[in-house]
Every structure is written in structure tokens, then in C-alpha cells.
Amino acid sequence: MSGQPELGRADLLTMLAEMTGKPADEVPDRVGSMELAWLVHMVEQRHDRRLDLTDDQLAGIRTVDDAVAVFRACLSVPADG
């Protein structure tokens, strides 16, 4: 395991705030393709591993909460190698 604390909604809001340059409490809840690419990138950096998400997993992410659930599920599987 990566030794990182479990990923939470607040973490993702902070990451989106960094991307959009606005306070975390003003970050919209909806996640578009750019936000999704940004979140995957940031979570990969934080956990130092690649997230191998399926097309269905990616397509199912429409809100920050969806993203938390999908990323947690993905991170709970040990990384290859």
C-alpha cells in the first residue's frame, strides 16, 4: 500500500481548487473531462502509482463524490509490480 491516508472528498476539492484557481468551497460538484483528467493526474502523483481505470469507471464519474468512490475502489487494489 502507498502509506497515504485514504483519499477523501476534501482532497479532491483541494486538487480542483488548484486547477481552477478558486477556493475549495466554490469548486463545482460536477466533473467534466478536463477536471477528470486533472484529478486522475493529481491522484496518481499523490499515490505514486498509475490508476488503471476502465472506460465504464471513467464514464460513470459525473460528480466529485463519484470520483472519490471510483478512485478509492481503484486504490484498494494493490498496484502491479
Add this chain to the structure above:
Amino acid sequence: MDDPSWVDDVLLAGPSTDVCFRLPDPVDRGTLRRLVGEAQTRLAEAGLRPGGAAALRLPPSLAYVVNLLATWRSGAQAVLLDHRLTDHEVAQALERLTPQVVIAPVRSGGGALKIFVDVTEGVTAYSDRPAGSPHAVIQLSSGSTGPSKVIGRSAASLVAEVRRYTRIDGVALPGERIILLPSMVHVLGLVGGLLYGLHARVTLVPPDRLSGDAVLAAVAADDSPATVLGVPFHIGLLASTRPTGPLPQFRRMTTGGELVPPAVVAAFTDRFGATLGNMYGMTEVGVIGTDLHGRHRPAIAPAPGIEVRESSTGELWVSCPDSPYVGLSDPDRWADGWLHTRDAGTVDPDTGLVTVRGRLDSQVSVGGLKVDLTEVEATLTGLPGVGAAVVVYDNGITAYVQPDGPTSEEALETLLAERLAGYKRPRVLRLLDRLPRTTTGKLVRSTEALRAATP
């Protein structure tokens, strides 16, 4: 329609062994020519004739490139439909443009984060009409009156733009690589990436997927100089990667779309030692001006052969010999050889440098894609349960809706998802009992007033 020989002369000429793409397996010019020839046969069998049109509804892929070139080489017009458009938007476009064939995926692999997708395409007959205009390419732009604007460019206009690129100091040179991030359906990726790359014998390299690490891996995969072509969002992705080794082959990054804040520029150049350049262009004419060495920020120098002037009302006008609009005659958009950009700006009388100051209308840029808020508002207002709607840009597309019947945010989102491509949809959608109005009853569009009216 123009003589199709320009495809061979300008785009496909060159040694067969030249590597045109790395996907990551190399695709050489000989292979590309063979694939284009085979695709021409399939398009003809499906009913495409010289002077007809083919609609391409394909994600970025080798199939897209091959079918685009095959369409042109058949003496036909290519109608480019962004693969993110909904079935509703595509049906409207096909009805207006009546292509002879539609090319769409029957199978594709990849996903939301893929930049190039592995596609098997199918070709279906649609109509037996000739193309509606003599243009080589038709692109759709989010429209201010509801439906999309239809923009056409002739082969001569595309060739002129490709040649314009060859005269700009700071573009990728023959034997170098372009790391290609923008969509090839839109002008920057289409002409600045694909067509220029094929013409100038620059290898096009789409990263394995949309992440900062994948872009850097694509740069590092070869020793030849690399130019990353993208939009400002991609700068953020790169700047937030963890430093590994030096990348001396990373020469420059060029972005179109909105201007990049100075702090971002400084962080980028400190980190990579590469030049960050900026381009200004429009679907209607292609590249208008550039600052590829970052010397004129925030201004740009007009591209060779392009004239820019400032109208009496402070709007930028760009030389454009023919009206690019199909089925639309609007002297407020094009007149007497000048395209009215709807961008406010200034032209320095001494240096000729152009500074763009922002839109004069309701168009915004979302990740480099143009969205007219009027289109979003018109679509929203037309939905059942919506009495009135105001759509503004408040750090993202934001919609305020006054219902006149039973509805909910979720119901409206579902309906919008059927009608508008994802990048056009509001990030924030709020229902208000009453939208703020002026004393004369007009809807108020100030973001502050709308925020204040939200419970």
C-alpha cells in the same frame, strides 16, 4: 470543389519511409498513402462521389486521419463532427449538410483519457445530394442564435494556412516532432498539427493518454526536438508533474486559446527550460498571429500574409478574402474581405503587434473549445419545466433556471446531456423561484446579482 491533387502535392508527398505518426508504433508515409487509397475505395462503394460530402464523426484516431485524406482525395468535402457531440446535435447537422456518407466508429477502444483512440470505422450512405458549398472542409461552431454556425474553408485556404506556418519562426521543423494534444477536428490540431506536420515532414506523436507524465514520456521517447502543441490546461498538467531527469529535446510548448497568466509562464520555463509560445486563431481563417518565443506577451505578431486592423468600435478585423459562413449572410461577421472577429483588441500602429482584450459577445473558451453561452441558454430555455434561464460564465459555465412546472436539477441535466456536448453543459445549475430582473423586466446577467439571488 477544388482539384484533389493538392492532397498528394501538399500533404502526402515525400519519401515512403518518412514516419508520419508514432502511435506509438510508427506509421510511415507509404503506409499512410496505402491506407488512404483503400479508404477511398470503401467511400466510393458506399456512395461518395466527387463534389459530394462525407461526414466524419470519429474520435482522434488513425481512422480519422485516413478518412479525412481519403475524402479530400476523392474530390469531396469533409464535414467534421466533434465526436463529443450528442446524437441530437449530429442529427441536426446531418439534416442541414446532407452528406452522401457518414463515417462513424463501429468499434473503438480507449476511453475518456485517451488522446488517440483505436477505431474501426463503418461507412453508411446518407443522401445522394452534392455538397452544399464548394468548401473542402466544414466545421461547426457553437452558434449565437441557437444552432451551430456552419463554417467552410476551401482547399486553397487550408493550403495557404499550411504554407503560412512554414514561414513562422518557432514552429517545429522537418525531422522534429509535434506532441499533439488538441483535437484534430478543430483548427489548431487540424492545421497547426496534422496538416502542417504532414506537409513539413514533422512526426506527429499523440501521448499514450491525457496526463502530464504521458506527455513527458512522449517527449522523452526520442532524441529529436519536440514541440508540445496544446491549450493552457495542458501547461498545468505538465507543471504539476514530479521532476525526473532533464529533457533537452523538449524545445517548446505552444498553446492556443486563452492567455496564460505570467506566473504560470514563469513556473513552466523555470521547470523545463523550454519556450512557452502563444497563438491566436479562429476556425474561420486558421492562425492569425503568434508569439512563439514569448517575446511579445500578451501581444502577438500577425502571421505572414495576414492583415489585422482595429475597427472604429475597437473590434479586431482580419483579412479573409471570402466569407467563411455557409448559408449565412451577416455583414456584422464578414464584409468586403474582412472577418469581424468579435474580439476586442488593439493594433499597435508602430509595431503592428496585436493585443486581444476579450470577447465582445457571449462566446467563451472551455479548454480551448469555443462555446457560445447563447446556444446553452437557448437549449435550456427550450426544455420542459423551464420558464426562463440565464447562462453566464462564472469560473465555468453556470446556469440559473426559473422553473414553470415540475422539474429538478437532475431532470434538467439528463435532458441537457441528450442535447449538448459535455463541454458545453453547465458545471453549475441552480433553480431559483424567481430570476433577478431589471425594473423593465429584462433578465439580469450580472454574476454578482445572480449569486446574491441564490439561496
